[in-house]
Amino acid sequence: xxxxxxxxxxxxxxxxxxxxxxxxxxxxxxxxxxxxxxxxxxxxxxxxxxxxxxxxxxxxxxxxxxxxxxxxxxxxxxxxxxxxxxxxxxxxxxxxxxxxxxxxxxxxxxxxxxxxxxxxxxxxxxxxxxxxxxxxxxxxxxxxxxxxxxxxxxxxxxxxxxxxxxxxxxxxxxxxxxxxxxxxxxxxxxxxxxxxxxxxxxxxxxxxxxxxxxxxxxxxxxxxxxxxxxxxxxxxxxxxxxxxxxxxxxxxxxxxxxxxxxxxxxxxxxxxxxxxxxxxxxxxxxxxxxxxxxxxxx
Amino acid sequence: xxxxxxxxxxxxxxxxxxxxxxxxxxxxxxxxxxxxxxxxxxxxxxxxxxxxxxxxxxxxxxxxxxxxxxxxxxxxxxxxxxxxxxxxxxxxxxxxxxxxxxxxxxxxxxxxxxxxxxxxxxxxxxxxxxxxxxxxxxxxxxxxxxxxxxxxxxxxxxxxxxxxxxxxxxxxxxxxxxxxxxxxxxxxxxxxxxxxxxxxxxxxxxxxxxxxxxxxxxxxxxxxxxxxxxxxxxxxxxxxxxxxxxxxxxxxxxxxxxxxxxxxxxxxxxxxxxxxxxxxxxxxxxxxx
Numbered sequence: 001x002x003x004x005x006x007x008x009x010x011x012x013x014x015x016x017x018x019x020x021x022x023x024x025x026x027x028x029x030x031x032x033x034x035x036x037x038x039x040x041x042x043x044x045x046x047x048x049x050x051x052x053x054x055x056x057x058x059x060x061x062x063x064x065x066x067x068x069x070x071x072x073x074x075x076x077x078x079x080x081x082x083x084x085x086x087x088x089x090x091x092x093x094x095x096x097x098x099x100x101x102x103x104x105x106x107x108x109x110x111x112x113x114x115x116x117x118x119x120x121x122x123x124x125x126x127x128x129x130x131x132x133x134x135x136x137x138x139x140x141x142x143x144x145x146x147x148x149x150x151x152x153x154x155x156x157x158x159x160x161x162x163x164x165x166x167x168x169x170x171x172x173x174x175x176x177x178x179x180x181x182x183x184x185x186x187x188x189x190x191x192x193x194x195x196x197x198x199x200x201x202x203x204x205x206x207x208x209x210x211x212x213x214x215x216x217x218x219x220x221x222x223x224x225x226x227x228x229x230x231x232x233x234x235x236x237x238x239x240x241x242x243x244x245x246x247x248x249x250x251x252x253x254x255x256x257x258x259x260x261x262x263x264x265x266x267x268x269x270x271x272x273x274x275x276x277x278x279x280x281x282x283x284x285x286x287x288x289x290x291x292x293x294x295x296x297x298x
Numbered sequence: 299x300x301x302x303x304x305x306x307x308x309x310x311x312x313x314x315x316x317x318x319x320x321x322x323x324x325x326x327x328x329x330x331x332x333x334x335x336x337x338x339x340x341x342x343x344x345x346x347x348x349x350x351x352x353x354x355x356x357x358x359x360x361x362x363x364x365x366x367x368x369x370x371x372x373x374x375x376x377x378x379x380x381x382x383x384x385x386x387x388x389x390x391x392x393x394x395x396x397x398x399x400x401x402x403x404x405x406x407x408x409x410x411x412x413x414x415x416x417x418x419x420x421x422x423x424x425x426x427x428x429x430x431x432x433x434x435x436x437x438x439x440x441x442x443x444x445x446x447x448x449x450x451x452x453x454x455x456x457x458x459x460x461x462x463x464x465x466x467x468x469x470x471x472x473x474x475x476x477x478x479x480x481x482x483x484x485x486x487x488x489x490x491x492x493x494x495x496x497x498x499x500x501x502x503x504x505x506x507x508x509x510x511x512x513x514x515x516x517x518x519x520x521x522x523x524x525x526x527x528x529x530x531x532x533x534x535x536x537x538x539x540x541x542x543x544x545x546x547x548x549x550x551x552x553x554x555x556x557x558x559x560x561x562x563x564x565x566x567x568x569x570x571x572x573x574x575x576x577x578x579x580x581x582x583x584x585x586x587x
Contacts, residue, residue, distance in 0.1 A: 093326065115321050128320075156534070180441075180455075185453075228434065228457050249521045250525060
């Protein structure tokens with residue numbers, strides 16, 4: 001592991017053991033924090049030694065380092081409550097929110113590494129450029145309800161409940177980060193949407209008022225077939241969304257309905273059901289398309 | 299940096315923003331024993347495959363029509379590896395289909411392809427062997443083996459979009475057959491209550507009943523079953539019966555699909571081993587009544 005300079009807390013640094021006592025019980029233990037410092041041109045882990053304080057999360061320690069040792073340390077954060085999804089990083093190599101990872105859960109006997117999400121380009125230190133996700137979001141065929149019937153739309157409770165799990169997503173992009181399809185194979189970003197957007201697509205496909213059929217689009221443009229359902233997205237989701245079981249696998253099964261199941265095909269023919277919507281037809285409902293941006297221009 | 303579009307027919311035109319930088323991908327930063335469970339699961343699957351090969355090619359001692367300790371009546375225990383038994387070497391009491399059966403090959407070789415296909419294409423087992431054997435990825439946030447070597451055999455990844463892995467989409471067809479097999483194993487469990495021409499119960503009977511129950515719990519918790527029972531609906535309120543099945547039966551089983559996958563796998567091997575031990579007179583089947 002590349003470890004650069006080691007810095008110990010100085011007199012003008014973060015709380016001394018005495019001041020730490022004002023916030024609670026200080027263990028007196030010294031934390032060895034190795035933070036990734038660098039930008040697109042490269043970088044290294046830099047070790048900072050700070051005294052432990054009871055009840056802290058990783059983000060607290062990173063902020064103390066920022067206040068005492070490294071005022072130029074770049075770290076993205078906002079709510080400190082696990083709801084904004086800003087402070088995603090990799091702690092000892094495990095993708096997690098810094099604000100939701102208690103120091104007491106980590107082995108402080110050995111150095112703790114904090115590094116940026118590997119799937120996205122590093123802007124500086126712990127901050128990554130996650131714009132890939134925003135570009136993919138523009139390619140999701142939007143919610144398309146039929147015209148409202150007299151009296152307005154009606155939804156039954158059982159239908160409402162189903163989508164609630166998906167709407168818990170805070171867009172921390174930890175699932176996108178851990179997904180090996182794009183984490184280990186950069187070239188797949190061109191034709192693979194990633195777990196977060198499969199959650200969005202599943203929510204739309206299960207919406208009782210929606211009228212679009214995105215199955216061909218999910219296969220051809222969103223690349224659901226690349227997912228080999230190893231469930232890492234589910235394991236890292238801080239909201240506990242069952243991404244694989246409740247979103248990706250149901251999407252894969254819907255794709256089987258429309259593409260790979262000859263019995264379903266025969267049933268559609270016999271019952272004169274409409275053929276599945278093509279990917280191009282669904283693509284016309286993306287925000288990019290409805291804003292009049294052509295494929296070539298995009 | 300613009301992404302290189304490997305497949306121009308289906309591009310997602312994305313400007314990614316720059317080089318990824320950060321720690322090298324080949325560096326494993328995880329400190330926990332991430333290799334432990336994939337290793338255990340690999341050993342478990344290898345052990346089952348090894349046992350399955352031995353028992354499938356054994357071709358004998360798969361039917362225990364033997365006397366128990368407290369009963370002079372013979373049991374009717376047929377190993378699940380050999381059920382349904384429809385070759386000419388099957389015991390008269392156990393043969394299915396035309397009298398005398400068809401062919402002489404080990405019945406297990408004809409039978410096992412279907413439950414094997416069901417398990418190989420199962421979403422849970424896929425996760426397990428993609429991690430444990432394919433190492434794609436070996437664990438979360440650990441790089442796919444070979445992916446960090448530019449131009450190497452495993453530097454590209456196509457998932458389940460190409461042959462042969464695209465065949466995983468046939469899982470629901472194996473599920474249809476698996477339901478039939480679960481029915482057959484249930485019949486075998488009922489047969490295990492039969493001793494001679496009467497009824498009774500031995501330790502083997504219990505083992506067969508547990509086997510049938512576990513097979514049903516695994517089969518009914520399948521993701522394809524969950525989709526077909528009601529998960530594929532857009533509007534639950536239009537199909538209350540299917541919604542009830544989906545919510546009350548299949549989804550609770552599906553939540554523990556991994557557990558039932560392993561329990562049923564281990565128990566089916568244990569059932570076969572028990573039949574083998576009884577058939578070879580290594581142990582006697584204790585009879586309760």
